[in-house]
Amino acid sequence: MTGFAAVLARRIGLLIALLAVVFVIVDLLPGNAARAVLGRDASAEQIAAKERELGLDRPLPDRFGEWFGGVLTGDFGTTARGQSVNELLAAKFPQTLLLASIAMLVTVVLALLLGVWWAARPTGFAARALQPGSAFVIAVPEFVVATLLVLVFSLWLDWLPAVTFTDRAGYPAAPDMLILPVLALAIPQAGWNLRVVRGAVADAASAPHVESAVLNGLPERAVLVRHILPFALPTIAMSFATSVGALFGGALVVETIFNYPGMGAMVAGSVSDRDTALVAAVVAVTGATIMVILLAADAIRVRSNRGRA
Known part of the structure; x- marks a missing residue:
């Protein structure tokens, strides 16, 4: 591998690692997207249903892998409120x-x-x-x-x-x-x-x-x-x-x-x-x-x- 190719591979690896860290940090923040979207008056059943809809009940590595796979095809997914991130x-x-x-x-x-x-x-x-x-x-x-x-x-x-x-x-x-x-x-x-x-x-x-x-x-x-x-x-x-x-x-x-x-x-x-x-x-x-x-x-x-x- 040439020197420039090695630098390119290292920078891409750092970017992927940074994205993984972002997933971890946001996941560690108090609350979650389901509670933020539904508001304080939402019942426990509504929050649980929304968490399943958003995939928040799945392990974090699975969520990151699915999201990153979409990024490779140019699809950044949707927000918690259902909007297209690409748009x-x-x-x-x-x-x-x-x-x-x-x-x-x-x-x-x-x-x-x-x-x-x-x-x-x-x-x-x-x-x-x-x-x-x-x-x-x-x-x-x-x-x-x-x-x-x-x-x-x-x-x-x-x-x-x-x-x-x-x-x-x-x-x-x-x-x-x-x-x-x-x-x-x-x-x-x-x-x-x-x-x-x-x-x-x-x-x-x-x-x-x-x-x-x-x-x-x-x-x-x-x-x-x-x-x-x-x-x-x-x-x-x-x-x-x-x-x-x-x-x-x-x-x-x-x-x-x-x-x-x-x-x-x-x-x-x-x-x-x-x-x-x-x-x-x-x-x-x-x-x-x-x-x-x-x-x-x-x-x-x-x-x-x-x-x-």
């Missing part, structure tokens, strides 16, 4: 993907520009401003950033909306409704990644071939593009790839704060309903997306290492 994901996942993708784009642009600036001016204004600033935004959770953004730009300045309204297609009705949720997600990740970019660029800049290029009189921009960034790219790409998972996780919280029409409210409701199939489906879709991004970063690293060899 729910098709309705909500694109909005979350849109939010996370824009936040990732903002993160990449800010991290590259500020990180390279910091590396090029290690003792100037960039270092004095970005070193404490990036440390601060890294330490602040997304929901705190979101609250501060609402306080400043919605309540004090009245520049941007604090609540998202949707159009007929289920997407935000106006582009400015995306600004605060995107910033709430991107600011902490940009703070982390710009430090990684700064370190990777600084390390690459100290290589002998870079010194030779400078001595040969190449312009600073040409040295950066041709001799520094290609060597710093694997580290930067892996850092950006790991941020994808943080963005998806943060999106579920940020969506709730801004009433954004993504998977946040759906996940909160599924946990409240002890709806294992829906929770696991969200983990499967987001986990598969993150795995693809990580594999792309692995491919960049492998190709870069071969180029150096």
Whole structure:
């Protein structure tokens, strides 16, 4: 088995193990889906009948095996309330993907520009401003950033909306409704990644071939593009790839704060309903997306290492 195939097999195995853990955790929560769906006034006989209908009277490994077998054919099953999980994901996942993708784009642009600036001016204004600033935004959770953004730009300045309204297609009705949720997600990740970019660029800049290029009189921009960034790219790409998972996780919280029409409210409701199939489906879709991004970063690293060899 090649190195890349081994990495792929390991990541798929980790995803399957994570899905199994999700089944166990939801099963250990107090109550179950039958009680959540029927409510407090349901009799013991009604609850027992509903448990049999949902298969909750069967062993957990059997339920997981049946659900996972359906996933392999593209069927995520139905929720405890009888809704198609596939239809729910098709309705909500694109909005979350849109939010996370824009936040990732903002993160990449800010991290590259500020990180390279910091590396090029290690003792100037960039270092004095970005070193404490990036440390601060890294330490602040997304929901705190979101609250501060609402306080400043919605309540004090009245520049941007604090609540998202949707159009007929289920997407935000106006582009400015995306600004605060995107910033709430991107600011902490940009703070982390710009430090990684700064370190990777600084390390690459100290290589002998870079010194030779400078001595040969190449312009600073040409040295950066041709001799520094290609060597710093694997580290930067892996850092950006790991941020994808943080963005998806943060999106579920940020969506709730801004009433954004993504998977946040759906996940909160599924946990409240002890709806294992829906929770696991969200983990499967987001986990598969993150795995693809990580594999792309692995491919960049492998190709870069071969180029150096």
